Amino acid sequence: MATIGFIGLGNMGLHMAANLVKAGHTVRAFDIVAANLDAAKAKGVEAASSANDAAKDCEAVVTMLPVGKHVIEVYSGGVLEAANKGTVFIDSSTIDVASSHEAHEMAAAAGMLSVDAPVSGGVGGAEAGTLTFMVGGTDAAFEQSKPIIEGMAGKIVNCGAAGAGQAAKICNNMIMAVSMIGAAEGFVLAEKLGLSHQALFDVVSTSSGSCWSVNNYCPVPGPVPTSPANNNFEPGFMTALMAKDLMLSQEAALQTGASTPMGAEATHLMRLYMSQADVAEKDFSSIINFIRGHQ
Numbered sequence: 135m136a137t138i139g140f141i142g143l144g145n146m147g148l149h150m151a152a153n154l155v156k157a158g159h160t161v162r163a164f165d166i167v168a169a170n171l172d173a174a175k176a177k178g179v180e181a182a183s184s185a186n187d188a189a190k191d192c193e194a195v196v197t198m199l200p201v202g203k204h205v206i207e208v209y210s211g212g213v214l215e216a217a218n219k220g221t222v223f224i225d226s227s228t229i230d231v232a233s234s235h236e237a238h239e240m241a242a243a244a245g246m247l248s249v250d251a252p253v254s255g256g257v258g259g260a261e262a263g264t265l266t267f268m269v270g271g272t273d274a275a276f277e278q279s280k281p282i283i284e285g286m287a288g289k290i291v292n293c294g295a296a297g298a299g300q301a302a303k304i305c306n307n308m309i310m311a312v313s314m315i316g317a318a319e320g321f322v323l324a325e326k327l328g329l330s331h332q333a334l335f336d337v338v339s340t341s342s343g344s345c346w347s348v349n350n351y352c353p354v355p356g357p358v359p360t361s362p363a364n365n366n367f368e369p370g371f372m373t374a375l376m377a378k379d380l381m382l383s384q385e386a387a388l389q390t391g392a393s394t395p396m397g398a399e400a401t402h403l404m405r406l407y408m409s410q411a412d413v414a415e416k417d418f419s420s421i422i423n424f425i426r427g428h429q
Contacts (some may be wrong), residue, residue, distance in 0.1 A: 135159050138282060139188035139195040139217070140179070141208055142227070143170040145369075146253070147198035149260035150226070150286045152177035154196075156263075157285030164188040189213040189221070194282045196224045201378075202233025209237050214244035222247040222278040226267070228304070228375075230382050231297045232389075238271070238296040247275040250296065251283060252303035256371040264288030268306070270298035301386070308383040311376055311400040311418070314347040318422035321354050325426075331356050353419040362417035370417035377404045 140151045140163035148170060154161045155178040164182040165171050171181050182188035185208050189195045195217060199205050205227055217223075223241050225234070225248070234250045241248035249271035259265040266289045269276055276292050283290055293302045320343065324334040335357035339349050352358040362370040380401040387394045407424040408414060 136193040136282060137162065137191065139163070139182070139190070139192040139213075140198070141165070141185045141188055141195065141213070142198035143167075143174045143179075144198065144200075145257050146226075146260045147196075148174055148177070149257065150196070150198060150253075150265070151179050153260075153263040154282070154285045155179055159282070159285060162188050162192070186212040186216040189217040191218060192221055194222045194224055194279065196282070197227055199225075199227045199229075201227075202229035202236075205229055205237050206233055206240075209240045214240060214246060217244075217246065219245040220247065222249065222275055222282070224249055224251050224279050224282060226251050226253055228252045228307075228379060228382070229300060230385055231300050231304075234270070234297045234300045247272070247278055248296075249275045249279045250299040251279065252299050253286075254303065254306060255288070257369060259288070260286075262288075266291065268293050268299040268302040270294055270296050270300065270302075272296075304379055304383045304386055307376065307379040308394065308397040308400065310347065311380055311404065312396045313345045314351070314353065314419055315400055315403060315421060315425070317345065317347040318353045318419070318425050321352075322422065322425050347419075351419055353422040362419055363422075367417040367420035367423075369415065370419070372415050373404065373408060373418045373420065374414040376418035377401075377408050380404055 135158040137160045138154055140161050143163055143165035151161050151163050151174055162180045162182045163174050164185045175181050205225055223246050238248050249269050251267045251269045253265040253267055255265040265287050267283050267287045268291050270293050293299050331354040352361045353363050355363045383397050384401050407421050
């Protein structure tokens with residue numbers, strides 16, 4: 135078993151670090167929020183005094199941070215110098231591809247291996263240890279990181295070279311947002327036509343409209359008991375995070391010249407919804423309320 139440094143113990147990182155402990159690893163972690171660190175200690179995680187302290191004498195360092203600039207700040211703030219040469223750095227944050235490439239370059243210059251390994255599966259997947267990891271990096275970095283990631287994952291996909299994991303994540307989440315908005319529009323139209331939620335679900339879930347957003351995460355209460363719609367849209371995957379990922383998709387589309395009109399419209403709608411009060415921390419599927427014309 136390995137000694138692992140873990141930096142970032144938010145809604146996702148807390149459960150990911152706890153699962154590494156359950157897998158038999160020693161986890162030494164840091165978060166700037168003291169309450170997050172206390173919650174991790176209660177789950178068997180050792181508290182580090184700083185990010186640099188967390189990175190000392192580890193086989194791997196995992197970062198789970200909000201945006202690209204935070205990853206770059208941590209990498210440039212001393213963790214690369216604190217770690218032993220050859221340590222594998224696993225960045226599971228969802229960030230822009232350019233920042234991901236920069237982080238890889240910084241790690242390589244410091245004599246480290248590195249992978250970008252963003253995740254899909256939300257808080258529930260993080261807690262259950264069933265996250266899908268989308269991994270980008272060299273073959274050597276992938277092989278060294280895989281035994282660590284396995285303690286947190288239900289599925290691991292080697293997406294290719296540095297930055298490929300981030301690319302896969304933003305493409306996946308753009309597709310998910312577009313399909314969720316389509317599902318929400320379909321259920322709102324059904325309501326107007328007098329069709330029950332269950333009747334539409336029974337048709338769509340076994341017909342050509344079948345998709346994850348309907349079958350597994352239905353935006354109306356009833357048909358899928360585990361969907362956030364049955365729990366006042368508690369996340370799940372927060373609206374604020376989906377809005378962030380959609381913005382990343384559109385930045386990438388602009389940089390590459392890709393045409394993503396549906397992605398652009400989904401981004402526009404999600405940002406409009408975000409302008410309302412008290413929805414940022416609701417599950418992103420709650421956008422159905424915006425489509426209905428009310429919160």
